[in-house]
Amino acid sequence: MNYTFSDGLRDLQPSAIREILKYASVPGVVALSAGNPAPEAFPVAEIAAISERLLRERPIDVLQYGATEGYQPLRDHLKTYLREKYAVGCDTDDVLITSGAQQVMELVTKTVCNPGDVVLCESPSFIGSLNSFRALGVKLVGVPMEADGMDVEALERALNEHKNVRFIYTIPNFQNPAGVTMSMEKRRRLYALAKAHNVLIVEDNPYGDLRFTGEDVPAIKTLDDDGVVVYAGSFSKVLSSGMRVGYALANKTLLAKMIVAKQGEDVHTTQWAQMVCHEFMTTCDFEAHLDRLRAVYKEKAQLMMDLLDEHLVPAGITYHRPEGGLFIWCQLPDGVDMADFCTKAVKEHKVAVVPGSAFNVEGEHLQTFRVNYSTPTNEAMREGVARLGAFAKEYIK
Amino acid sequence: MNYTFSDGLRDLQPSAIREILKYASVPGVVALSAGNPAPEAFPVAEIAAISERLLRERPIDVLQYGATEGYQPLRDHLKTYLREKYAVGCDTDDVLITSGAQQVMELVTKTVCNPGDVVLCESPSFIGSLNSFRALGVKLVGVPMEADGMDVEALERALNEHKNVRFIYTIPNFQNPAGVTMSMEKRRRLYALAKAHNVLIVEDNPYGDLRFTGEDVPAIKTLDDDGVVVYAGSFSKVLSSGMRVGYALANKTLLAKMIVAKQGEDVHTTQWAQMVCHEFMTTCDFEAHLDRLRAVYKEKAQLMMDLLDEHLVPAGITYHRPEGGLFIWCQLPDGVDMADFCTKAVKEHKVAVVPGSAFNVEGEHLQTFRVNYSTPTNEAMREGVARLGAFAKEYIK
Numbered sequence: 136m137n138y139t140f141s142d143g144l145r146d147l148q149p150s151a152i153r154e155i156l157k158y159a160s161v162p163g164v165v166a167l168s169a170g171n172p173a174p175e176a177f178p179v180a181e182i183a184a185i186s187e188r189l190l191r192e193r194p195i196d197v198l199q200y201g202a203t204e205g206y207q208p209l210r211d212h213l214k215t216y217l218r219e220k221y222a223v224g225c226d227t228d229d230v231l232i233t234s235g236a237q238q239v240m241e242l243v244t245k246t247v248c249n250p251g252d253v254v255l256c257e258s259p260s261f262i263g264s265l266n267s268f269r270a271l272g273v274k275l276v277g278v279p280m281e282a283d284g285m286d287v288e289a290l291e292r293a294l295n296e297h298k299n300v301r302f303i304y305t306i307p308n309f310q311n312p313a314g315v316t317m318s319m320e321k322r323r324r325l326y327a328l329a330k331a332h333n334v335l336i337v338e339d340n341p342y343g344d345l346r347f348t349g350e351d352v353p354a355i356k357t358l359d360d361d362g363v364v365v366y367a368g369s370f371s372k373v374l375s376s377g378m379r380v381g382y383a384l385a386n387k388t389l390l391a392k393m394i395v396a397k398q399g400e401d402v403h404t405t406q407w408a409q410m411v412c413h414e415f416m417t418t419c420d421f422e423a424h425l426d427r428l429r430a431v432y433k434e435k436a437q438l439m440m441d442l443l444d445e446h447l448v449p450a451g452i453t454y455h456r457p458e459g460g461l462f463i464w465c466q467l468p469d470g471v472d473m474a475d476f477c478t479k480a481v482k483e484h485k486v487a488v489v490p491g492s493a494f495n496v497e498g499e500h501l502q503t504f505r506v507n508y509s510t511p512t513n514e515a516m517r518e519g520v521a522r523l524g525a526f527a528k529e530y531i532k
Numbered sequence: 533m534n535y536t537f538s539d540g541l542r543d544l545q546p547s548a549i550r551e552i553l554k555y556a557s558v559p560g561v562v563a564l565s566a567g568n569p570a571p572e573a574f575p576v577a578e579i580a581a582i583s584e585r586l587l588r589e590r591p592i593d594v595l596q597y598g599a600t601e602g603y604q605p606l607r608d609h610l611k612t613y614l615r616e617k618y619a620v621g622c623d624t625d626d627v628l629i630t631s632g633a634q635q636v637m638e639l640v641t642k643t644v645c646n647p648g649d650v651v652l653c654e655s656p657s658f659i660g661s662l663n664s665f666r667a668l669g670v671k672l673v674g675v676p677m678e679a680d681g682m683d684v685e686a687l688e689r690a691l692n693e694h695k696n697v698r699f700i701y702t703i704p705n706f707q708n709p710a711g712v713t714m715s716m717e718k719r720r721r722l723y724a725l726a727k728a729h730n731v732l733i734v735e736d737n738p739y740g741d742l743r744f745t746g747e748d749v750p751a752i753k754t755l756d757d758d759g760v761v762v763y764a765g766s767f768s769k770v771l772s773s774g775m776r777v778g779y780a781l782a783n784k785t786l787l788a789k790m791i792v793a794k795q796g797e798d799v800h801t802t803q804w805a806q807m808v809c810h811e812f813m814t815t816c817d818f819e820a821h822l823d824r825l826r827a828v829y830k831e832k833a834q835l836m837m838d839l840l841d842e843h844l845v846p847a848g849i850t851y852h853r854p855e856g857g858l859f860i861w862c863q864l865p866d867g868v869d870m871a872d873f874c875t876k877a878v879k880e881h882k883v884a885v886v887p888g889s890a891f892n893v894e895g896e897h898l899q900t901f902r903v904n905y906s907t908p909t910n911e912a913m914r915e916g917v918a919r920l921g922a923f924a925k926e927y928i929k
Binding site for chain 1: 637
């Protein structure tokens with residue numbers, strides 16, 4: 136049998152992050168490459184108690200087919216929660232529960248894009264989303280990132296240049312991988328540009344609740360009374376990543392088509408996971424839990440920054456100080472071979488970071504790599520950054 | 533905001549089955565329209581015990597991100613199980629765990645089809661799969677069903693006529709909705725034709741373990757040493773539908789691309805659900821559980837056939853006697869308006885069945901409707917079929 140693959144999948148390779156995770160699992164390698172929540176961030180006892188109760192009191196609801204649009208009590212709760220806490224959502228919006236926020240990206244693309252249509256992405260951006268778009272054969276065009284978010288002048292030029300742009304993809308808070316947060320001024324400008332061009336915005340906000348310093352910036356979706364913004368949220372970083380529960384908040388007309396698309400993908404999201412999320416939000420102290428998470432990540436981020444200051448900055452590596460999220464984006468001096476540096480770091484010095492090239496949109500050159508502070512233990516971070524620093528001092532002449 | 537939808541989604545409507553389920557949930561309506569497993573089929577106590585143990589002993593494995601290809605112990609176990617029990621799979625094959633078998637259909641389509649490519653489907657066929665294909669913009673061509681499965685002469689003509697056929701979709705056992713099982717002779721012919729035309733077969737087998745009479749027919753996949761067949765299995769009908777766990781067994785080269793596609797859809801399937809399936813298969817008596825399910829469905833199917841003989845056959849309605857699965861396909865006499873009959877049945881007589889038109893491939897006329905015996909209680913079946921029979925005697929002159 137000779138296989139012929141679709142245009143979208145033919146040249147698509149497994150995510151470089153997940154490939155590097157294979158190296159990262161070699162014994163003795165310190166992995167600063169993952170993006171997993173810290174194991175201590177999972178509220179294990181509460182989830183176990185909720186799960187036991189659900190399987191005792193309502194086993195058939197847990198085990199039987201559910202509705203494609205999601206477990207209704209969770210949909211209702213999220214709608215109220217997002218509106219009251221973040222001023223996100225209006226009367227013409229509704230909530231769809233998805234199998235992780237990743238599925239939101241895929242469903243929007245499938246719903247509004249034909250192959251060859253254009254999606255504008257921050258460059259660099261999250262490879263999982265980029266590959267989700269690529270798999271459906273769309274053309275990605277990168278918009279450079281600045282310290283306060285997307286370069287909106289470049290965005291305007293791209294919107295004028297490409298006539299078949301279907302949406303703009305952004306991670307406005309603690310962007311993965313660049314770590315930056317978009318300013319309110321730029322959010323307003325982005326929204327106005329998208330609306331004027333009749334182009335959707337997909338606002339991916341997996342890390343918004345993980346701010347440990349500075350002031351929250353309102354979501355782009357708070358500006359939206361015209362169905363321009365699809366807001367994507369996730370339980371992966373705040374409750375459990377292995378559960379695979381995310382959601383889209385979007386205009387009902389658009390959402391109705393996304394529901395038809397989801398019906399053909401996985402019928403509905405795992406009932407147990409949806410019900411656990413709902414019970415956790417409504418019967419446990421969700422806000423206290425988020426406070427605890429922020430404290431965990433604040434401490435780990437601070438330790439990582441201290442270690443970078445001690446070991447990497449003296450070798451000429453600079454980095455962006457994050458105000459939240461899980462990652463730090465590090466910049467190598469000009470002239471240093473980034474890919475070779477990252478490869479030798481893992482193969483010869485047993486410390487894994489993610490090369491910036493994993494996050495590029497159109498093959499553009501990047502002189503950067505990403506480190507993570509949520510997954511490794513403090514001890515592993517100390518060992519890993521010390522190894523990386525010793526190697527960097529020797530490698531960067 | 534004006535929305536423009538993709539070619540695949542523009543005209544796609546929510547599954548008629550799920551729409552009819554809305555009527556079916558009106559108080560007083562007897563629903564013979566669902567396809568849910570019987571509530572008594574779920575091994576609630578075993579699943580609760582397994583879940584409690586997993587969350588006590590290995591909570592981080594349950595709650596943390598997993599691998600896209602699936603929970604490795606479940607992949608390994610299924611590979612051995614399918615090979616030893618059904619002679620399905622060879623050394624060049626591997627297993628991918630999916631979010632229900634529905635995702636297998638979507639992933640194969642995304643991996644090998646561009647919009648406009650052709651998929652050959654049994655006509656009638658399962659609307660969930662058909663809509664999964666349609667959402668990606670492929671063209672569906674129907675192959676008529678006979679009492680022993682697909683009309684293989686018509687299949688050959690379709691393969692010769694359409695040059696861009698990418699796969700043939702079949703449910704060989706207790707087909708949904710037609711209830712028929714493909715003969716071994718036709719399975720051989722189908723395989724030879726597909727191989728000769730370098731076209732994949734997607735063998736969807738959700739009901740294979742639910743045979744309650746007659747002899748098992750070997751899977752098409754047992755003939756395959758050349759990577760022609762993608763075999764799709766599911767835990768939805770044999771363990772829990774709400775868990776959303778299915779799997780693909782296919783050639784490793786093809787599977788590698790499907791894994792990349794899945795990475796962009798939902799990263800991986802819910803860890804809890806995968807681990808529960810593995811523990812159930814390896815620590816409980818899975819074969820005894822399947823025996824129990826077959827006994828449940830045998831009894832319910834027999835009751836349904838007795839009721840149809842008593843109430844519907846005298847009105848001129850005929851039906852196909854199933855040897856397994858969850859459904860019976862009923863044929864109205866010529867000249868009766870099937871759509872009107874089904875609509876009046878639910879609206880005026882409060883008994884819901886699924887009109888055959890929900891399952892057509894290219895808009896062809898069908899004089900049939902589907903009834904289900906797994907979901908309703910025995911009492912509801914008695915009441916529902918009696919109502920339907922009284923109405924049919926009056927409606928069919």
